[in-house]
Amino acid sequence: MAETKSYHYSVVDVFTSDALEGNPLAVFPDASDIDEVTMQKIARELNLAETAFVLPATRENCAARVRIFTPAKEMAFAGHPTIGTAFVLLQKSSLLRDSNTFLLEEAIGPVPLRIEPGERPLIWLRMPLISEGRYFDPALCAKALGLESQDLLPVRPKLMSAGNPTLVIGASDKETVDRAWIDLTGLRSLNDTAEEPFCVYLFTPTADGAYSRMFAPEYGIPEDPATGSSIGPLAIFMMRHNLISNAAGTRFISEQGTKMGRRSLLHVEIRGTGGADGIYAGGHVTPIVEAVMTLGIEESKSLIAQSNSCHAKGGSMKSLLRRCIAITGCCAAMIASSTQKAFASAPEPLRLQVFIGEVDSYDVTSTLIYGKTESILVDGQFRISQATKLADQIAAMGTHLKAIIITHPDEDHYFGTAILHQRFPDTPIYMTAAALEEFHRTSAKYLAAIKAKSPSETPDSVPIPEVLPTTIFTVDGEAVDVIKDFQGDVLKTTNTFVWIPSLRAVIAGDIVFNGVYAWLTASTVETRRAWHESLQLIAALRPQVVIAGHKKDKSFPDSLQAVTTMEKYLNDFDVGIKTSSNADELVATMKKKYPDWTQDLLLVASAKAAMATVHK
Numbered sequence: 001m002a003e004t005k006s007y008h009y010s011v012v013d014v015f016t017s018d019a020l021e022g023n024p025l026a027v028f029p030d031a032s033d034i035d036e037v038t039m040q041k042i043a044r045e046l047n048l049a050e051t052a053f054v055l056p057a058t059r060e061n062c063a064a065r066v067r068i069f070t071p072a073k074e075m076a077f078a079g080h081p082t083i084g085t086a087f088v089l090l091q092k093s094s095l096l097r098d099s100n101t102f103l104l105e106e107a108i109g110p111v112p113l114r115i116e117p118g119e120r121p122l123i124w125l126r127m128p129l130i131s132e133g134r135y136f137d138p139a140l141c142a143k144a145l146g147l148e149s150q151d152l153l154p155v156r157p158k159l160m161s162a163g164n165p166t167l168v169i170g171a172s173d174k175e176t177v178d179r180a181w182i183d184l185t186g187l188r189s190l191n192d193t194a195e196e197p198f199c200v201y202l203f204t205p206t207a208d209g210a211y212s213r214m215f216a217p218e219y220g221i222p223e224d225p226a227t228g229s230s231i232g233p234l235a236i237f238m239m240r241h242n243l244i245s246n247a248a249g250t251r252f253i254s255e256q257g258t259k260m261g262r263r264s265l266l267h268v269e270i271r272g273t274g275g276a277d278g279i280y281a282g283g284h285v286t287p288i289v290e291a292v293m294t295l296g297i298e299e300s301k302s303l304i305a306q307s308n309s310c311h312a313k314g315g316s317m318k319s320l321l322r323r324c325i326a327i328t329g330c331c332a333a334m335i336a337s338s339t340q341k342a343f344a345s346a347p348e349p350l351r352l353q354v355f356i357g358e359v360d361s362y363d364v365t366s367t368l369i370y371g372k373t374e375s376i377l378v379d380g381q382f383r384i385s386q387a388t389k390l391a392d393q394i395a396a397m398g399t400h401l402k403a404i405i406i407t408h409p410d411e412d413h414y415f416g417t418a419i420l421h422q423r424f425p426d427t428p429i430y431m432t433a434a435a436l437e438e439f440h441r442t443s444a445k446y447l448a449a450i451k452a453k454s455p456s457e458t459p460d461s462v463p464i465p466e467v468l469p470t471t472i473f474t475v476d477g478e479a480v481d482v483i484k485d486f487q488g489d490v491l492k493t494t495n496t497f498v499w500i501p502s503l504r505a506v507i508a509g510d511i512v513f514n515g516v517y518a519w520l521t522a523s524t525v526e527t528r529r530a531w532h533e534s535l536q537l538i539a540a541l542r543p544q545v546v547i548a549g550h551k552k553d554k555s556f557p558d559s560l561q562a563v564t565t566m567e568k569y570l571n572d573f574d575v576g577i578k579t580s581s582n583a584d585e586l587v588a589t590m591k592k593k594y595p596d597w598t599q600d601l602l603l604v605a606s607a608k609a610a611m612a613t614v615h616k
Contacts, residue, residue: 004295005295007028008028008290009291009292010288011027012024014081014083014283015225017286020262021262021263021286022262022263023049023227024225025084026042027084031053031055038295039053042293043071047541049224050068051068053068058105059103062110063103064105065104066082066085067106075107077108077163078164079226079230079281086104086123087287100117122284124280132160132236133158133160136158138152138157141157145169146181146568151171160232164199164230166198166201166233167199168201169202174211177212178213181564181565182217183564199219199224201227202215209252210254210255214230223539224256226256226266231268235270236275236279249270250269253265261537266282349503350369352547355390356551357386359598362382363515363550363553364379364381371399371475372476375397376480377420378498379407379549380413381412383415386416387418390420391423394420394423394424405430405496405498406435407497408488408489408495408496409439410489411443411446411450414443415450415458418463434492481500482498483496487527487530491522495510504544506545509549511531512535514556515555518566518573519602524613528573532567538563544559552598577614583604587604
């Protein structure tokens with residue numbers, strides 16, 4: 001039996017008084033014997049924006065030393081980990097209980113903190129010295145955010161840093177901030193002119209202070225719900241352009257993370273005129289999880305984690321873990337580990353094979369998740385000929401097909417199961433209960449209509465799926481999680497996506513279209529708003545691979561860019577509805593913005609349905 005050691009850790013939500021909002025953080029209050037490589041592995045495993053590790057201080061005047069890791073790298077300083085770690089130490093350590101002011105040692109140097117008493121105490125940190133870099137071209141900045149130059153405030157974006165280089169950009173209003181998305185090509189063109197990667201901080205002034213979003217894909221963070229290290233640069237930028245008062249004692253609030261569904265309130269205080277005596281960032285902290293991680297401590301230092309004593313406020317551990325998967329993916333590996341023998345030898349990595357149907361199948365995708373001996377198929381194709389090719393490919397793999405999971409009740413994703421069921425009669429076909437209800441309501445009608453148009457490519461009948469028995473599957477011991485019943489192209493919330501933690505991969509179904517005009521005929525303004533939330537949940541998982549339900553061809557990469565582009569597409573469609581007088585104008589607008597996309601039929605139908613609603 002391999003030697004092991006257990007480490008207690010806490011998960012807290014920072015810059016919020018409400019559970020499951022703000023910015024989540026994991027804190028290991030005693031990490032004195034965890035090496036740097038393992039710290040990075042743990043941060044990658046938990047997959048939160050940051051994970052903090054507390055060690056003995058090396059400076060006499062500091063209460064403790066804190067090392068902060070994103071899933072991709074170590075940070076010299078970060079605001080929400082500093083405040084969240086201070087909260088955990090106040091709860092668990094005698095070091096801080098008798099003091100309202102103290103220092104924490106970070107890579108950037110000592111960071112001063114103070115506690116403002118109250119029913120929910122505010123924890124304040126003094127921002128490190130803020131350095132200023134060069135100005136950036138507003139037009140290039142707008143392009144990197146999927147915006148136009150006129151969407152920005154008439155002040156030049158500027159690179160600033162309180163430990164993490166941050167490009168501060170002012171936007172005209174909240175709607176513009178929410179409409180922004182990261183164009184990775186545009187961002188790379190900005191980064192190519194900088195000495196090191198930077199965060200992109202977009203804000204607009206409000207009556208309370210600012211409404212903000214922060215993007216940091218170069219740090220492994222597509223979007224951050226709350227960014228304490230950007231508060232100092234924001235305050236300097238706003239004072240310099242007379243967007244807030246520079247008087248001593250000025251306080252304001254930056255609201256961030258709202259677009260992600262994790263609203264955060266970052267308090268800001270200006271000490272001395274213009275911040276001469278410091279700029280402070282403060283916030284509330286809400287405890288969420290207490291847990292234990294057990295690690296093997298052989299020479300490999302391999303991370304084989306198991307969470308074995310967790311509890312949370314406001315619900316069972318199971319419900320909390322499922323919520324964590326939906327929001328951040330932080331607990332997926334913990335769930336998976338319960339289905340595996342601890343300390344088993346590392347399995348061979350899973351692989352994905354994506355089958356793209358022909359144009360007459362609307363470029364629908366089916367994805368095989370496979371290992372050495374087992375496989376699971378997600379979605380079953382539309383036409384008989386395409387399903388037959390798919391079945392041949394699966395058979396050639398030589399694996400045991402454990403299940404076929406249908407992501408939602410659109411016929412182009414399940415008609416092909418008639419062929420698959422003939423070829424793999426012992427393999428169950430699953431849908432969620434909500435999707436199956438729609439299947440029973442619509443499948444016979446769809447089958448009759450399409451059979452009349454394409455009799456040779458349409459089956460006489462389709463097998464009735466079973467209700468999804470669980471949301472946790474495995475392939476050769478590796479977790480495959482089904483995140484069920486979100487909003488996509490179906491009017492009701494019956495779109496499901498699949499998350500594979502070991503591959504950091506999402507099979508998105510029709511929540512994402514990649515190079516294919518989205519089917520919006522059954523959508524409304526309200527459902528498209530909910531659709532945005534589904535996309536944000538996928539982005540919050542920080543996937544490295546995203547496979548869309550419809551994809552034009554291999555020239556469109558299976559990456560997070562597909563999610564951000566889908567968000568932009570929905571925004572552009574809604575703006576197009578407002579600026580178009582008829583369906584033809586809306587079609588022309590969308591084709592101008594997305595000239596390389598395919599399936600005009602879907603766009604035309606969507607435009608007609610949208611404009612018919614407008615002109616009722």
